Amino acid sequence: MLHEIQGSHIIAQTPFDDRGAVDAASIDSLVAFYLKHGADGFVVGGVSGEGGKLTAAEAELVTRRFIAGAAGKPVIVGVSNPGTAQLAQLTAQAMDLGAAGVMIAPPAGLRTEEELLSYFATVFGLIGDVPVVLQDFPGSTGVWMSVPSILKLIEAHPQIQVVKQEDLPSLEKISRLRAGGGRRVAILTGNNGLYLPQELGRGIDGPMAGFSHPEMLSGVWRLHQKGEVEAAHDLFDCYLPLLNYEAQGFWGVAARKEVLRRRGAIRHATMRQPGPKLTARHQAELDLLVRRVERAVAARG
Template identity: 65%
Template sequence: MLNNAKGVYIVAQTPFDERGNVDLDSIDTLVDFYRGHGANGFTVLGVSGEAGKLSAEEARQVAERYIKCAGDLPVVIGVSNPSLAQLSAFSREAMDLGAAGVMIAPPAGLQTDEDLLGYFGEVFRRIEGTPTVLQDFPFASKVAMSVPLIHQLIERHQEIQLIKEEDLPCLNKISRLREGNGRRVAILTGNNAMYLPLELQRGADGPMAGFSYPEMLTQVYGLHQAGKFEEADDLFDIYLPLLRYEAMGFWGVCARKEVMRRRGAIRHATMRTPGPKLSEKDLHEIDRLVARLETRLGR
């Protein structure tokens, strides 16, 4: 059950070959890479997974391959779509493939609590009983959800089992969500794990984020669970320059793919058009950041 989710749910990339075709074989190596670094689950076809650039058939193929490769690890499939018909159809398809649940963010244009309550009422009428991650990411969705509204949605809809909390500022919002007296749901955090140690201190159950060194996410989480808070902070600080570099929107995802290509996780660092391409200066910066990181880890 997603309401008991803890640990690191990796926001997985969608790999493409040099021509921009979906590279299904690289999903196999990518899952092995993430699993080898301690992933507890996966989130597929999110914003940084370039879901909006895939056809419906490609999205199904990517979801199916990740679910198959993940084996016993839970896989959450992003199904957000302005079309409720497409959202509900893909949700059913994802669950039939073996997904642990779906992730939904509200579509742009919803402005009031009444709008949001009505929207999610219709969503869960169509996908009744489907375990759901409610994604609170106003930067991408352009929709703000208040803490009282989220509490109300949780109480109205048993389908909501996990909140992906990545509003900014995130820390007080996590605290306020945890202070609610209603049904407990899991809280995993996004924003590229930029604030992970602080978010864990506020009551988050782990990150739902992507990073080219996923072992940092699992090690920081493990240290925090062991009560070794200073050690968790010290380790996080070592990775912070590269983590920050990868936090620059789709350009940062492009940099992340390049680092993962170098680490053997995927064959190509391609972003599907429209998407950024790294310059020689960018590649030089990545060289330097990775070299400095490896040096500090070696010490």
Template identity: 65%
Template sequence: MLEHAKGLYVVAQTPFAADGAIDLASVDTLCDFYLQHGASGLTVLGVAGEAGKLSQDESVAVAGRYIQRAQGKPVIVGVSNPGIAQLRDLTARVMDLGAAGVMITPPNGLRTEEELFGYFAAVFQQIGDVPTVLQDFPFSSGTWMSVSSILALVERHPQIRLLKEEDLPSITKITRLREGQGRRIAILTGNNGMFLPLEMGRGVDGPMSGFSHPEMLSGVYELYVQGKVEQANDLFDRYLPLLSYENQSQWGVAVRKEILRQRGAISCAAMRSPGPRLTPTDHAEIEFLLNRLRRSLSELR
């Protein structure tokens, strides 16, 4: 199924209470929010979902709650871990709960193609025939995968059904991947959706991104596949200042969670420690950008 994925697979946040406890009630409201704004599926426990701050049991609880609430939409669970035993155990637990598949990025420290191939061979020997998203995000993982290496992994491991492409420049890499592919898999794009209209033109199947306004990501996708390329770009441009502001690593996640709180999707904007805290100046800038966005959108009516 994942090889046929299309549309917005939104990168979901992990809601926390002010004391750092997981807020499962806000998982419910946030999941509903994503689905109401055009998500075709969910990707949970990614980098933006603060997965590295959760215990194994907490990861299972969050993933399970999203799966339960997703109204049958596919939920992909990030399980990346340099320890293959931990990756295997989390994979087994979330697949038992009904996950559509898992997302894996290679660990930091792989320096050669031989090491890369050896790592994934060991992973798939352990997890078996689990539908897998291969995440190409070297600026987070520290491991760069060439186009030829990615294509070789796809051919060697039929478990790989989808590629999340967020190397830079993404557009040229997407073109080379599509030109060189044998077995076709889906390609979704990350990087906060910063280059989405251009990436759609290069052959991606949709965004796998987080944004405080997911209706923009789903809206751009829908317009583009309908052939309304100019309208898709016009919609994207209206959100671009806010999108760029959110595209600032973990600090941008703090911004996103605050906007989601203001929109009623979550109860608290807290990030689990260690994490940034927004200042009064940050809040003023957020309000400035939101006001500009509201005025811009009102011109469409």
């Protein structure tokens, strides 16, 4: 069950070819790359995975291909949608394909706790007994969920088995959720992994983030689990400049896809429009950052 998950769950990119079509072969190589570097699970169809740019048929193809290559690791599918009927349809499709669960964020426009609770009561009435990751990401949705509201949702809906905590500042909210009592759910965190060592210290169950070097996410998690906190921080520090560069919204996603291309994980760094294209200056900045990461990791041994 999802409430027991822990470790590094990768927000997977969607590979496109040089003409902007879904590159199925690169999905296979990307999944293998993520697994090689310690992924414990995957999220497909998320915001940074460009899920909103896929047709229904493409979303099915991408989900099916990731599940086929995941070697039994859980695959969670992002199904957030302004329309509850569409959300229910996407959820049924994902579960039919073998997903471990779905991720849902509240839609833009909710302003009160009453509206929030009513929305999710409607959603869970439609999708039934499906394991859900509740995504708390007001930077994207514009909807701020208080700790008491999240705890009410957890108690009212046993389908919620994970909270993806991306509200900033994240640390106190994580601690308050952990101290809230009631039914325990897993807490995973995103925001590109920028605060991962501190969030691990607050009791999260692992990262749910995208990064061009997923071995950092899994490595920091495993070191922290072994009690090697200083070593976890040292490893994190090797990657921080590049991690920070990739945290620039969709510009950062474009940079991440380029680094993944350079590392042989995908054939093309294409982002589907609307989306940024890296300039020669961006490429030069990446050259420097990647060299510095490689040097720092080599020096650490």
